[in-house]
Amino acid sequence: MSKNLTKRAEDYSKWYNELVVKADLAENSGVRGSMVIKPYGFAIWEKMQAELDRKFKATGHVNAYFPLFIPKSYFSKEASHVDGFAKECAVVTHYRLKNADDGSGIIVDEEARLEEELIVRPTSETIIWDTYRNWIQSYRDLPILINQWANVVRWEMRTRLFLRTAEFLWQEGHTAHATRQEAEEETRMILDLYADFAEGFMAMPVIKGVKTESERFAGALDTYCIEALMQDGKALQAGTSHFLGQNFAKAFDVKYATREGKEEYVWATSWGVSTRLMGALIMTHSDDNGLVLPPKLAPFQVVIVPIYRGEDELEEINIKVSEIKQSLEQAGISVKYDNRDTHKPGWKFNEYELKGVPLRIAIGPRDLKNNSVELARRDTLQKEVVSMDGLIAKVLDELEQIQTNLYKKALDFREANMYPVDSWDEFLEVIEKKGGFAVAHWDGTAETEERIKQETKATIRCIPLKGEKEEGKCIRTGKPSTGRVIFAKAY
Amino acid sequence: MSKNLTKRAEDYSKWYNELVVKADLAENSGVRGSMVIKPYGFAIWEKMQAELDRKFKATGHVNAYFPLFIPKSYFSKEASHVDGFAKECAVVTHYRLKNADDGSGIIVDEEARLEEELIVRPTSETIIWDTYRNWIQSYRDLPILINQWANVVRWEMRTRLFLRTAEFLWQEGHTAHATRQEAEEETRMILDLYADFAEGFMAMPVIKGVKTESERFAGALDTYCIEALMQDGKALQAGTSHFLGQNFAKAFDVKYATREGKEEYVWATSWGVSTRLMGALIMTHSDDNGLVLPPKLAPFQVVIVPIYRGEDELEEINIKVSEIKQSLEQAGISVKYDNRDTHKPGWKFNEYELKGVPLRIAIGPRDLKNNSVELARRDTLQKEVVSMDGLIAKVLDELEQIQTNLYKKALDFREANMYPVDSWDEFLEVIEKKGGFAVAHWDGTAETEERIKQETKATIRCIPLKGEKEEGKCIRTGKPSTGRVIFAKAY
Numbered sequence: 001m002s003k004n005l006t007k008r009a010e011d012y013s014k015w016y017n018e019l020v021v022k023a024d025l026a027e028n029s030g031v032r033g034s035m036v037i038k039p040y041g042f043a044i045w046e047k048m049q050a051e052l053d054r055k056f057k058a059t060g061h062v063n064a065y066f067p068l069f070i071p072k073s074y075f076s077k078e079a080s081h082v083d084g085f086a087k088e089c090a091v092v093t094h095y096r097l098k099n100a101d102d103g104s105g106i107i108v109d110e111e112a113r114l115e116e117e118l119i120v121r122p123t124s125e126t127i128i129w130d131t132y133r134n135w136i137q138s139y140r141d142l143p144i145l146i147n148q149w150a151n152v153v154r155w156e157m158r159t160r161l162f163l164r165t166a167e168f169l170w171q172e173g174h175t176a177h178a179t180r181q182e183a184e185e186e187t188r189m190i191l192d193l194y195a196d197f198a199e200g201f202m203a204m205p206v207i208k209g210v211k212t213e214s215e216r217f218a219g220a221l222d223t224y225c226i227e228a229l230m231q232d233g234k235a236l237q238a239g240t241s242h243f244l245g246q247n248f249a250k251a252f253d254v255k256y257a258t259r260e261g262k263e264e265y266v267w268a269t270s271w272g273v274s275t276r277l278m279g280a281l282i283m284t285h286s287d288d289n290g291l292v293l294p295p296k297l298a299p300f301q302v303v304i305v306p307i308y309r310g311e312d313e314l315e316e317i318n319i320k321v322s323e324i325k326q327s328l329e330q331a332g333i334s335v336k337y338d339n340r341d342t343h344k345p346g347w348k349f350n351e352y353e354l355k356g357v358p359l360r361i362a363i364g365p366r367d368l369k370n371n372s373v374e375l376a377r378r379d380t381l382q383k384e385v386v387s388m389d390g391l392i393a394k395v396l397d398e399l400e401q402i403q404t405n406l407y408k409k410a411l412d413f414r415e416a417n418m419y420p421v422d423s424w425d426e427f428l429e430v431i432e433k434k435g436g437f438a439v440a441h442w443d444g445t446a447e448t449e450e451r452i453k454q455e456t457k458a459t460i461r462c463i464p465l466k467g468e469k470e471e472g473k474c475i476r477t478g479k480p481s482t483g484r485v486i487f488a489k490a491y
Numbered sequence: 492m493s494k495n496l497t498k499r500a501e502d503y504s505k506w507y508n509e510l511v512v513k514a515d516l517a518e519n520s521g522v523r524g525s526m527v528i529k530p531y532g533f534a535i536w537e538k539m540q541a542e543l544d545r546k547f548k549a550t551g552h553v554n555a556y557f558p559l560f561i562p563k564s565y566f567s568k569e570a571s572h573v574d575g576f577a578k579e580c581a582v583v584t585h586y587r588l589k590n591a592d593d594g595s596g597i598i599v600d601e602e603a604r605l606e607e608e609l610i611v612r613p614t615s616e617t618i619i620w621d622t623y624r625n626w627i628q629s630y631r632d633l634p635i636l637i638n639q640w641a642n643v644v645r646w647e648m649r650t651r652l653f654l655r656t657a658e659f660l661w662q663e664g665h666t667a668h669a670t671r672q673e674a675e676e677e678t679r680m681i682l683d684l685y686a687d688f689a690e691g692f693m694a695m696p697v698i699k700g701v702k703t704e705s706e707r708f709a710g711a712l713d714t715y716c717i718e719a720l721m722q723d724g725k726a727l728q729a730g731t732s733h734f735l736g737q738n739f740a741k742a743f744d745v746k747y748a749t750r751e752g753k754e755e756y757v758w759a760t761s762w763g764v765s766t767r768l769m770g771a772l773i774m775t776h777s778d779d780n781g782l783v784l785p786p787k788l789a790p791f792q793v794v795i796v797p798i799y800r801g802e803d804e805l806e807e808i809n810i811k812v813s814e815i816k817q818s819l820e821q822a823g824i825s826v827k828y829d830n831r832d833t834h835k836p837g838w839k840f841n842e843y844e845l846k847g848v849p850l851r852i853a854i855g856p857r858d859l860k861n862n863s864v865e866l867a868r869r870d871t872l873q874k875e876v877v878s879m880d881g882l883i884a885k886v887l888d889e890l891e892q893i894q895t896n897l898y899k900k901a902l903d904f905r906e907a908n909m910y911p912v913d914s915w916d917e918f919l920e921v922i923e924k925k926g927g928f929a930v931a932h933w934d935g936t937a938e939t940e941e942r943i944k945q946e947t948k949a950t951i952r953c954i955p956l957k958g959e960k961e962e963g964k965c966i967r968t969g970k971p972s973t974g975r976v977i978f979a980k981a982y
Contacts, residue, residue, distance in 0.1 A: 029558045029618065031560045035558070036557050039637060043553065063530065063533050067522045067526070068611075068644070069525060071521060087587060088587055091583060094581075095579065097566075097580065131521075146530060151641075
């Protein structure tokens, strides 16, 4: 039964675009660059949100909501921020439409022009720090540990579902601290939180690191990141955590009285992950048969399909399945029973394979007689006939194994595609032929970084936190280097 | 200890505005008409969201996400919809800013003008039905039961925190059905769901009814609503559920093949509640001492305040409280222990009264000796010294009583302010002096409805579903009427 899905080896990019649509995750809308996230895709995003939200709250953060619109002048207050964000954005200039005099439809009412244009938020540092000014007077008001779940807009010329869209959903944390040390600790704590989420829930191994100056967030002193490797050998930045120093406090005049009565600027962090994680999830695990989901993020972990001829057989199966379903649900497993008579079992097998449901249970009249079911794993595509006795324990065990196996498989892939290189030729071999992470010495200058980018399209994904101090020579210039960094082509 | 809160009897509107800010629920932002929802306010909204989301999912709905921007032309497709929504809205006309040539800052880049303006969604029927066209071919694709949690923008000239803001948060359900009957059933099922939520969770009694033609949603055949009565005698529309007929299906050409192979237009509903519910919650229960929250929506249901002198006493109390807190939390009660040494007990009592925490437990050295605590109820302001033995059961019982009591109190108030009136003088007496719901006969014409509105500012809140068929004469024109409707001034 064909899914008409392009194979990864044929055209990875096409495979991805098709899969997102065919698995009912998202599709393009009538609005250029904006996607519709479909219910099945959104259910996965909701699982991500729930776990991240739990983690944020467990570490003392609270949620709040700040305006969608930001006055243009706010962006000009932080010099590097305006260059990074205020340029490609959606600008609201008017607040009214009217009927055209010539009856041709509705047009913008030029009399309803805003005095100051409003920018649809590309990120909320400016509006939030403008607000924090009124919230912070003394050290007693600190820290402020706030997160916001929101939509943001960045006007992208070339868009791809989940990976790069004009509007996307994300969370953005914005914290305010009395000391530099506390803010830096927060930045790294969140980095660890993101890494734990990526590895523990998405089963996606990541490398924790810090960005070079040229790849930093506009307005940050340090940008930490988690970088993942996709199956096609390209890197994907999966989350960032920024130490903002006192830049925004100075730009928005946010000071506090210390315990000793002195006045000081507040220290800041910001951090975020977005619906881009959906793209990362898809490209880490899925295969030529469709989506593969780790059990912890699957909208339903088990699908049960009845195999039957005629109403009588189906009724018998229905009774048995309702027992099984209840027991599975009591054990905390999410289950879908698809006994629609409008589709054949083969069609359903295909459909749930495409949608990445971790485990499939098929049950027919012979199974009823033998007290068995057929269990099929999505990750390995292996089938097994198992007894109904002890089925719950078996399912729990399989789900755990799938979660572990997916992580291990992705980790093995990454390890196999991480190349320490010591010459320019080796570097080119990795970047242009093999794909993957080239772990190489670099002389530490933005010029060399830019030169390599121009020549190969590879960028420095990060300076890994775990990297050992190791003397060496820059891969491109031969100048001295104090440690290896990670290069790759990236999404 | 004064909270500097205006009294309701003095100036209800001022009381409301002050309370929203002082109780840390929300505040105005630097963006005209847009509010910042502060963490404490947002925590209440999250509780509303969680329960509504649970109810939507329990009735078969799923979440999805549609674009923030809607092309201008989409609005013109449904004739009455465009008049209702496309006029006062935020219009995106450009997608880029640039540095001004004269160095004066950043300006709109006129070269980056959009070919077609984008409207920031005031509601999403048009973009969603444009999408549904591709999702629906056959009766097998129906029903579609989708909800979206989103921000929307309506350009309001006079705004008030939560009640009327340019940007607000809401959920909007958009369902598609094969038959008229099914769509109408959905519309009323959601109305019941909203009413259950309002009464069961917000402890806010509501009247279920249907809107007159002139108060209908732009594009609907029927608009059902729940109407609540605020303490100042004004009505507040707390939620609406619209039967849209085939209007949007026709506007966006959404047809399906029936089981019999015929082609028909799809039937639609849409329904929503918003952060306006926060305003309703505040104005239903709160008093001159501050916010009063029903336990089911309180961010924390119990606050524990230690009364102590010196570190030693505090340490002893800390040990005891940590036991109590754990037991309460195991019983599913949310608890905050405020042992900050920066504020005195009196200050804390005041603060948590202002914030509407349902139950306060105070505990001092004498309590430790007597195996007792002081329990104070926010709704009645009654205090009681109770034994620590059986404290958990006592707290659970009190929380339940508070929830019930708040509902009963609000219901009594509404019943006492619901006036059947049979003459124009009686009507004026209610609308202009007493305040409340005037339950009166009306001749069924839009002209009379408009005339009454012009003369008194009272509108028909709804034709109550529970209303008995009763012959009568219109309060204004003396013409025949078939039943009473509910008039009031409204938020």
